[in-house]
Structures are given as structure tokens and as C-alpha cells.
Amino acid sequence: MQVVQTDIVIVGGGGAGLRAAIAAAECDPKLRISLISKVVPMRSHTVAAEGGSAGVVQSCDSLDSHFHDTVAGGDWLCEQPVVDYFIASCTREMVQLEHWGCPWSRQEDGSINVRNFGGMTTARTWFAADKTGFHILHTLFQTSMKYPSIQRFDEFFCLDLIVDDGRCQGIVAIEIATGEFFRFEAHVVIFATGGAGRIYPCNTNAGISTGDGMGIALRHGVALRDMEFVQYHPTALAGSGLLITEGCRGEGGFLYNKDGYRYLQDYGLGPVDPSPRPKAMELGPRDKLSQAFWHEDRLGRTLDTPLGSVVHLDLRHLGRIRLHERLPMICEMAETFLGIDPAEAPIPVRPAVHYTMGGICTDGNTATSLPGFFAVGECSSVGIHGANRLGSNSLAEIVVFGKVAGEQAAQAARTSRGIDTRAVAHHAESSMEAALALFEHDSDQRIVDLRKAMQAAMEEGVGIYRTEEGMSATCRILDELVETNRRVHLDDKNRVFNTEWLTAIELGFTLDVARTMAYSAIQRKESRGAHQRLDRYEQRDDTNFLKHSLAYAVADAPPRIEYQEVVITKLPPAERVYGGQAKSQLQGE
Amino acid sequence: MTQQEINIEVLRYNPEKDSEPSYETFQVPFSHETSVLQGLQFIKDQLDGSLTFRWSCRMEICGSCGMMINGVPHLTCSAFLRDYYPGKLRIEPLSHLPIERDLAVDQTDFLQKLESIQPYIIPKETRSLEDGPFKQTPAQRERFYQFSECINCLLCYAACPQYGLDSGFLGPAAMALLHRYNSDSRDAGQAERMPIVNAQEGVWGCTLVGYCSEVCPKGVDPASAVNRNKVSSTLDYFFRFMAPRGASE
Amino acid sequence: MAARRPYVRPMAGWWRRNPFYIFYMLRESTAVFVALYALQLLYGLYMLSIGEAAFDTWLASLQHPLYLVFHTVALAAALLHAFTWFNVAPKAMPVLYLGTRRVADRTIVWVQFLFFFVISAAMIGLALGG
Numbered sequence A: 001m002q003v004v005q006t007d008i009v010i011v012g013g014g015g016a017g018l019r020a021a022i023a024a025a026e027c028d029p030k031l032r033i034s035l036i037s038k039v040v041p042m043r044s045h046t047v048a049a050e051g052g053s054a055g056v057v058q059s060c061d062s063l064d065s066h067f068h069d070t071v072a073g074g075d076w077l078c079e080q081p082v083v084d085y086f087i088a089s090c091t092r093e094m095v096q097l098e099h100w101g102c103p104w105s106r107q108e109d110g111s112i113n114v115r116n117f118g119g120m121t122t123a124r125t126w127f128a129a130d131k132t133g134f135h136i137l138h139t140l141f142q143t144s145m146k147y148p149s150i151q152r153f154d155e156f157f158c159l160d161l162i163v164d165d166g167r168c169q170g171i172v173a174i175e176i177a178t179g180e181f182f183r184f185e186a187h188v189v190i191f192a193t194g195g196a197g198r199i200y201p202c203n204t205n206a207g208i209s210t211g212d213g214m215g216i217a218l219r220h221g222v223a224l225r226d227m228e229f230v231q232y233h234p235t236a237l238a239g240s241g242l243l244i245t246e247g248c249r250g251e252g253g254f255l256y257n258k259d260g261y262r263y264l265q266d267y268g269l270g271p272v273d274p275s276p277r278p279k280a281m282e283l284g285p286r287d288k289l290s291q292a293f294w295h296e297d298r299l300g301r302t303l304d305t306p307l308g309s310v311v312h313l314d315l316r317h318l319g320r321i322r323l324h325e326r327l328p329m330i331c332e333m334a335e336t337f338l339g340i341d342p343a344e345a346p347i348p349v350r351p352a353v354h355y356t357m358g359g360i361c362t363d364g365n366t367a368t369s370l371p372g373f374f375a376v377g378e379c380s381s382v383g384i385h386g387a388n389r390l391g392s393n394s395l396a397e398i399v400v401f402g403k404v405a406g407e408q409a410a411q412a413a414r415t416s417r418g419i420d421t422r423a424v425a426h427h428a429e430s431s432m433e434a435a436l437a438l439f440e441h442d443s444d445q446r447i448v449d450l451r452k453a454m455q456a457a458m459e460e461g462v463g464i465y466r467t468e469e470g471m472s473a474t475c476r477i478l479d480e481l482v483e484t485n486r487r488v489h490l491d492d493k494n495r496v497f498n499t500e501w502l503t504a505i506e507l508g509f510t511l512d513v514a515r516t517m518a519y520s521a522i523q524r525k526e527s528r529g530a531h532q533r534l535d536r537y538e539q540r541d542d543t544n545f546l547k548h549s550l551a552y553a554v555a556d557a558p559p560r561i562e563y564q565e566v567v568i569t570k571l572p573p574a575e576r577v578y579g580g581q582a583k584s585q586l587q588g589e
Numbered sequence B: 001m002t003q004q005e006i007n008i009e010v011l012r013y014n015p016e017k018d019s020e021p022s023y024e025t026f027q028v029p030f031s032h033e034t035s036v037l038q039g040l041q042f043i044k045d046q047l048d049g050s051l052t053f054r055w056s057c058r059m060e061i062c063g064s065c066g067m068m069i070n071g072v073p074h075l076t077c078s079a080f081l082r083d084y085y086p087g088k089l090r091i092e093p094l095s096h097l098p099i100e101r102d103l104a105v106d107q108t109d110f111l112q113k114l115e116s117i118q119p120y121i122i123p124k125e126t127r128s129l130e131d132g133p134f135k136q137t138p139a140q141r142e143r144f145y146q147f148s149e150c151i152n153c154l155l156c157y158a159a160c161p162q163y164g165l166d167s168g169f170l171g172p173a174a175m176a177l178l179h180r181y182n183s184d185s186r187d188a189g190q191a192e193r194m195p196i197v198n199a200q201e202g203v204w205g206c207t208l209v210g211y212c213s214e215v216c217p218k219g220v221d222p223a224s225a226v227n228r229n230k231v232s233s234t235l236d237y238f239f240r241f242m243a244p245r246g247a248s249e
Numbered sequence C: 001m002a003a004r005r006p007y008v009r010p011m012a013g014w015w016r017r018n019p020f021y022i023f024y025m026l027r028e029s030t031a032v033f034v035a036l037y038a039l040q041l042l043y044g045l046y047m048l049s050i051g052e053a054a055f056d057t058w059l060a061s062l063q064h065p066l067y068l069v070f071h072t073v074a075l076a077a078a079l080l081h082a083f084t085w086f087n088v089a090p091k092a093m094p095v096l097y098l099g100t101r102r103v104a105d106r107t108i109v110w111v112q113f114l115f116f117f118v119i120s121a122a123m124i125g126l127a128l129g130g
Ligand SMILES: Cc1cc2nc3c(=O)[nH]c(=O)nc-3n(C[C@H](O)[C@H](O)[C@H](O)COP(=O)(O)OP(=O)(O)OC[C@H]3O[C@@H](n4cnc5c(N)ncnc54)[C@H](O)[C@@H]3O)c2cc1C
Pocket: A011, A012, A013, A014, A015, A016, A017, A036, A037, A038, A039, A041, A044, A045, A046, A047, A048, A049, A050, A051, A052, A053, A054, A132, A133, A156, A157, A158, A159, A192, A193, A194, A195, A204, A205, A206, A208, A209, A212, A213, A243, A354, A355, A376, A377, A378, A379, A391, A392, A393, A394, A395, A396, A398
């Protein structure tokens, strides 16, 4: 096994990991920073984000308003002091990205342009055409090359954390190109490993979003918080799940059912206006829009296609010129994947799993309960998204908290109590053996069958709407799959670039994470945000469930669920209102 | 959604066993919307789990899935099996790049080149975050934007015979990104990047085959970046010749 | 232990692998004919410097069928060369703006062709008329 001695290990080269690396390098250029990622950083999933990133800039806007939108959008399950810090830091980070070269879209006079986004009261979403995540990621990746203290380990797969003496002292990784094991001895480890959307069959996520970091943290006794909250994006392509950005609706797109009717008005999101009104109709929050689709589908008012039922996203009235200028990527995608021109035909869409609100539980400084171990980005739950994330808050999150994580890690590295090399080597050996054991056990179970069984069970039981019966069936299936996966069959017994082996390891993490979702969900006996039940618990229950769920791993058994109080400082729980009422409520405050 | 079958011939190379690559053919069912990438995933899932290739986003933006399809560089997630039927497909790793295993190539050379061009803003003026964003008009942004759309998929390297003949050549995408920063109104690093442009392995390695721009999936037009820099390289040489001492200004 | 052994494919015969490359080679080889043609013109000049008789013999020798074939091929090569260069010219020049709108590559190519035809027509007119 090869050994790398370093100060800070960052696992994940997405927006969160890169921002953390830069922050740590700027804090102290003498720190050795190892950036580990299973894909070359610019291939990370941040690249796929289209719509934009939040930051208050307009004079008519205010931090309070962004705060209100975020907390209400999250159905009050947000950590309010953390949201406060977040909101106050967004714009600064957007400016930082601008200084680093991010090609934000501009107004005629050269100042920043912003657009509307779902659940936001006014336009405060910064965008770079409809490739915002792509530009943020490449800007950060290219800027990171300026710092010699950041050493990249591209295409290294993180297998495990090394924990000894109650603190984190490094990680074990596999160099994909050789299949060799590496032990990184470090004072601090930051996980920025992204989301876990691949748990579901129809999702907008990249192949790498398998929840590895969450799974690893869980196994070391760190809690996964609020895992039952899984966001469905209302507008994805049927079949593939490829995302059609919310920016389309921000620009003024309409959703029609099969009768050509803007059905959202039937779900408390009216009134119907010809141009986009913030927080109403098509600009309502994602959970409400996805739920409305579910009802329309049950009522037989969606359109049938070979790939499943859909509704129509109509952009035709925006005109070709505007479409190509503001939504070029959507035009390209519609052309490539559907063979249609959005200026001439509506785009068939349906909800698909998009974002994991929950994740590795951290405090407002991105620190976990395990000393020396931090988590940031979509793999973490720092507390700003609550029960439902607002679009454009997560790109802002990865840079705002990426910076925090980098700075905190730099500080922690300086005060570290040192590394116990012997113990670390010992732990690394046993992780290595566990990974190699996959080559030894065998059965006739193919990875794909296990994955499909997991995905089907999750969609069935822990989807847009949930019942006790459905969720317990899912829990049972997942328990069995976890067992079967230990003996999964591998065709490929080589070590060099063995992606099948890595997929099997990933599936192990994914299954553990799926279990935390299902078990957290079944125990939340209320409906809130993205967690909606149809069995007696259709209402929000603040008396019993204005609490975060915490899922802990239990050896050879399903996860244990505990609860944590929500910190509420400014905005007491109230009803979430959208559509025409939203305006009057805001004015009443 | 009628299911048909198509033959996919794949170049395979396992460094632990093979001394050189060879072809293997698989039969893959497909429907109207099956991408070439999904065809490969079918092979990996159902027929041979050892088939090795990269992919991630499935939406032609991460740049992972570039391969040669019937000799032409493509992103496999946005190429469709229906377009090749009833013929067959021959899939190979991107040309001109060393093969790691099967369809996965070694991309480290490009990453080093990218690093060498200083792909970050070297600012004109020090500006603090409190000063807010730089002003940049849509017209100024337009001057570099196209070059910033490069997804580093390396299709252009697979299209460039000069790179295949001499991998020292900086190549299309790295040059496009160099040009992207040089053309940004916020940047003042052109002089620092000029030695890279002028070098033998810089723009002058290009003989204007032009295929790179043809295959680029994002309309970056790297050939134009390279050749515009031939103009600036010549001017740079000329001015240095005229005024050897004040050259850098 | 695991071995990483990247395989580098040979480049031999690369230009036959793709029609685009074949065309590129054709474009590059046009230079040969253009060069030969230039040499031959130089020779004509040299003959002229010797005297009128020498020049006339040279002119007469151009009537030979082999020379006619050569000239046709050289003309075709020169036209092909011009055509391909017109097409790549937009890539080799700074971006042009008309106001704030960028001049499309296609426009630049067409303008070149326009000039080419107008000037060629004028030259032919001059040669035939004069
Ligand atoms: C299609 C789409 C569109 C979106 N649009 C928007 C939007 O408009 N606005 C918005 O705010 N948000 C948007 N989001 C959400 C947002 O993009 C993500 O939440 C965010 O980019 C996550 O960034 P990250 O850095 O946490 O993780 P990622 O970018 O996912 O990076 C994860 C990193 O971890 C690495 N990694 C993971 N596991 C391992 C392992 N085992 N070993 C080594 N490395 C590992 C990966 O290689 C990768 O580098 C969108 C998401 C999707 C899917």
C-alpha cells in the first residue's frame, strides 16, 4: 500500500471540494492539501447545474426576504442561524466567482443580470446562460491551478475514512488507473462527495452521485440528518430523467396538462398571469409542483408516452431569439435528445429525483461530530434546506460553505494532535481487505439487478407520496438487498481500471444511504416539504415533528433514528403560502 | 417502441493480459431513444461487466464519454444507435491518446497542458470583494464566451493529426482556453502567456487541418483560437524585432 | 502487482483513415502544382530576358498537349487551394463586429468569393478585351 502524508484531505472535486481547497490554500500556503476525486474535478456533477445561484443584488430585494423564502421553502426545518449566515454570504461569494472569471450573464450596462427562480420572491438568481454550474465548476477548477499547495489525485476512489482514538486521521483510496491502494495520512478530512440521486430509477443526477461519502460517514458513527427529504424536480425528460431547468419557467414557460390547461391553478398556486409572477403557478416550489403532477396523473389528465406519462412545458411564446439567448442549452438538449425545437413544440416533462436535502450532519461550521472530519456540499446537511431546497440555493451553498470548510480545516490542521501512523496503517489494511473480499465471494447476482431492485423499491415506497404500507415494504426489500450485495457477482477480476468492482463498492454505500431514507421516512408521522404521506398523516405536525431526524448505523441491523431540535431564532413556524396569497402575506409582515 | 438489435464492435485492451488491442462484437437491443452510451451500459450490465469506459452526466456537459464511433470522435451520450442502424458501429477509444483500458484513455497530458497556460484571471487591477463585480458589457463578454464553453472532452485532440504525430503540441482545447483568458476584459495575462503561444509546440505546431472545430460538440471552434493566435504571435515577434528592449510592454 | 501499461496506437497511414484528412492532404499537395507553375513562369521570364525569339519558342512550347494538361491541373489545384483557404479564413482572422453584432463566418466566406469573382471577371475581361 502506498502512503501519502498530507495535512488536509479533501474528497470531492465538485464545487464544494474545489472551493474548500482554494480557501484552505489561501488561509495558509504552507498546508499540504490533497484533493481526491473519483473523476477529474471538471467532470463532477456540479457541471450539470443549469439554472443559477442565489445572491441578493437588486435594490428592491433584501436579505430578510431571501431568509424568509428559504426558511418557508424548507417548511421551517431549517437551522435559522445557519441560514442567516448563508444568506449574508451568498452575494460576496458570487462576486468572488466573478473576480475569478465566471462569465455571469450581464445587463447592457455591464452589471450582473439576475433571473426569477421557483419559490423566490424576486429575481436574485445569478446565471451564466443556462450553464451556471458548468461555468462555476470550470472557473473553480481552473483557478485552483493557481495554488501550488493543492495537489490533485484525479481518479482516486475513496473507500474509507480512517478513524482512531476517536478522531479522523486520514482515508483509504484506490487509484483507479492501477487498482492500487493508497493510504492518506492527514490531520483533517473534508468530504464533499455530492448527492445520492442514483438511489432512484428516474433521476437528474450523474452516474457518480451514489452517496459514497454519506455511506462512509454513516459507517463511522456519524449521523445522516433529514434523509427522508428527497427532492423531485418537476420538469425532467421522461425515461432518462435529464433536467429541463427551472430557468425555463423563470423565463416564463407554462405547464399544461393534456387538455391544454394550466393545471397548477387547481393546486392553490394561482392566479393565472400571462407573465411569471414570483412564487405563483409555474414558479411555485418544486415539491408542490411535483405533487400537482402526481395528482394530475392519478386523475388521468397527463399525456401517455412510451416512456411514461408527461405534461407539456411550453416555451413557444418566448420566441426563438430569446430562447436561444437565455436557454441555449435547453434548446440544444431538446434538439439532441427529443428532436424538437422548443420554439415550435412544447417539451414533454415529468418529475424526477433531483436533490438530497439531507446528508452528513454538521454544525454551521461544517464540522461533524467526529473530530477532524468535516462535510460540505450536497453530501452534507448543514441545515439550510430543511424539508425542501429552493432552486439556486445549493450552488450558493457549495461556495459559501466550501469556503467555511476550507478555513475551518486549515485551522483544525494547525491544532491537530498528530497522527498515530501504526494504528492508521492497521485500519487501512482492514478496509483494503474488505474491498478485496468482493473478488472472493460469488453468487449469480448481477450488480444491475440489485440496483434496479433498489431503485424500484425506493420509487414505489419512498416517492412523491408515501404510506406506511409502501415504506415498510421498501424497508424489507432494502434489508435483503444489503445482504445480497455482499456476495454480488463480478465478471471483472482485474485490478487496472476495474469500474465494475468500484460500482459494487458504490452500491454498498448507496444501499446503506437508501436505508436511512426509508427508515427516516417511515418514522416521520406527518407531512412536511418533500415528505408527503397519504395515510392519516397528511398534515404538518409541529408539536411532534418540528425536529430533524438523525439516522445512525447499527451493526447488522437497520439504522436507528433519533431526533434533534431545530434552532428557530427569527421566523416562527407558519403556513407555507404560494400563489396569490404569498404577496399579501409578505405585505402583511 | 419497437426493439431492434444492432451489432457493436468494441476495441478492447486489458493491460494485465493483452499485448495489443483487439475487437470484440456484441449484439445490443435498442429503441428510438437509446444512446450509444446506453448501448455500452447494456453490454456492461448484462453481457460483460469488464467492459471499461467513462461516463457521468449523460447530458453532454461533463465531457467524460468521448469515443470514436466509426472513426469519428463523438460524445457517446448524445449519439444514438438508431442513426447507425442497419449498419454496425465500431467503437474505439479517442484517437491519438494512450489507451488505459478498453475505451478509457489517458487524459493526464491534457490536464498538464491546461495547467501550463495559466487558465485563470490574471487581473488588470486589484479589486476587493467590497468593490463588487467588474463591469463587463455583453459585447465584451461575447468576445471570449464561446471559448469558455469548452467541456474538455478531448474530441478535438482525437481529431488533430498533428497532436497524434507529436504530443508535445499544445493542441486545440488548451489553446482555446488560453485564448479565452486573453480575450477576457478582466484579464491582463496575455504577455505572460505569449511564450507558450510562440513556442514551437504552440500555435506553430498547427497546420490548419481544421477537423478539431468540425468535431467539437460545443461550437468552441478551437481552430479559430489557434489561428487567431498565429496573428498575435506574428505581431508579437514583429514588435519584439522592432523594439527588442521594450518587448514585454 | 497491478500494472498500468498505456497503449499508444501507431500513426502510420493516418491520413487515409478519414475523408477529412484525405481532403486536407489534397489541399496541402496543391502547393506542389502552384510551385511548379511558378517555376515555369520564372523560366518564361528568363527566356524573355534572352530575347524575343527565345520567348516565342517558349510560348510555342506551351501549346504542347502535356503542358495543357499540366495547366488544367495546376488551375484546378489553385482553385481548390483558394476555395479551402476562403473557407478557413474566418478562423485565421480577428473577430469582426458590425456595431455590436458579430459578423458570421459564412458572411466572411461569401464576401471573399464575391471579390474573387468580381476581380477574376475584370481580369479576364481585360485580357480578352485588351
Ligand atoms: C441537473 C442538475 C441541475 C442543477 N441545477 C442547479 C441550479 O440551477 N442551481 C442550484 O443551486 N443547484 C442546482 N443543482 C444542485 C447542485 O448542482 C448540486 O447540489 C451541487 O453542484 C453539488 O455540488 P458538490 O460539490 O456538493 O458535489 P458534486 O459536484 O456532485 O461533486 C462530488 C465530488 O465528489 C467526488 N466523489 C464522490 N464520491 C467519491 C469517492 N468515493 N471517492 C472519490 N471522490 C468521490 C466526485 O468525483 C465529485 O468530484 C442541480 C443539480 C442537478 C443534478
